[in-house]
Amino acid sequence: MALKPTIYKLRISLSDLNRNYYDTINLTIAQHPSETLERMMARTMAYCLNAEADLEFTKGLSEVEQPDIWQKSLEGDTLLWIDVGEPTPERIKKATRLAKQAKVYSFNSKSDTWWQQTENKIKLLDAEVWQFSWEEMVTLASFTQRTMDMSVTVTEESAYVTSDDNEIEIHWKSLK
Numbered sequence: 001m002a003l004k005p006t007i008y009k010l011r012i013s014l015s016d017l018n019r020n021y022y023d024t025i026n027l028t029i030a031q032h033p034s035e036t037l038e039r040m041m042a043r044t045m046a047y048c049l050n051a052e053a054d055l056e057f058t059k060g061l062s063e064v065e066q067p068d069i070w071q072k073s074l075e076g077d078t079l080l081w082i083d084v085g086e087p088t089p090e091r092i093k094k095a096t097r098l099a100k101q102a103k104v105y106s107f108n109s110k111s112d113t114w115w116q117q118t119e120n121k122i123k124l125l126d127a128e129v130w131q132f133s134w135e136e137m138v139t140l141a142s143f144t145q146r147t148m149d150m151s152v153t154v155t156e157e158s159a160y161v162t163s164d165d166n167e168i169e170i171h172w173k174s175l176k
Contacts, residue, residue, distance in 0.1 A: 003033035008040070009147045014048055016154040023051060030057075037141035042107035042132055043068050043084045045140075045159065045170060048152045050082060050103070067095065086114035089121035102127040106175070109134045115175055122176060129176040136170045143168075 012025045027047065031040045047055065047069055054073075058066040069082040081099035083091065086106055095102035104127060106114065111131050122129060143166040150163045159170045 005030035005032055007031075007146070008144070010044065011149045012044075012048060013149075013151045014051055014154075015152070016049070016051065018154055018156065021051060025051060027057075037144050038107065038134075038137045039084060041140045041144060042105060042137055045132065045137075045152075045161075046082050046084055046103075046105040048159065049105075049154060049172075050080065055080070067099075070099070086111060086118075089118050089125070092122055092125050092127050096126045104129045105132060105172070106130065107132040107134060107137045119175075127176070128174070130172045131175050132170065132172045136168060139168050140170060 008029045008031060010025075010027045010029065012027065014021070014023050014025055016022070025048075027044065029040060029044065031037070043057070047057070050069070050071075052071060055069060055071045057069055067081040068084045069080075070078055071080040073079055078099040079101065081095040081102045082105065083095065083103075084105045084107065086108060087104060092102060092104060102125075106129065108114070111134065115129075115131070140161060143163050148163050150161060153160045157172055157174070161168050161170055
């Protein structure tokens with residue numbers, strides 16, 4: 001019998017000062033049985049950093065041909081393709097062919113090694129690559145509850161995240 005995903009419901013008060021984007025977002029996130037809380041929260045942060053109308057989570061790990069997050073036009077064209085993790089250069093190349101814009105958010109403890117091994121190939125591609133701090137993702141994941149209210153305030157290359165009695169500043173850097 002296949003394991004079922006764990007469902008999380010997040011209400012996020014988002015203030016993105018970089019883009020002057022302000023919204024209250026109700027997200028229902030399915031955590032794949034093989035997915036860690038750190039990866040799920042990295043997906044959540046990537047969503048917040050790109051929040052717009054029609055941005056949505058895909059089937060992700062359950063459907064390997066799809067990104068983790070995408071934005072589609074009314075005609076069905078992929079406007080934005082977001083992968084979370086350390087995808088292969090070939091997958092990123094595919095994303096740049098299928099979408100008008102491609103982004104990668106790396107977050108893992110092995111992220112630095114992945115970048116050193118793939119940087120030369122990925123730098124040739126038309127994609128943005130960002131890296132979250134692994135230690136901060138671990139801390140953010142420790143706050144996670146099945147139902148939670150969060151406040152996310154984005155300024156420059158950090159986000160101040162609060163939930164209940166917890167708070168953390170999440171940082172990222174541009175790799176490309």
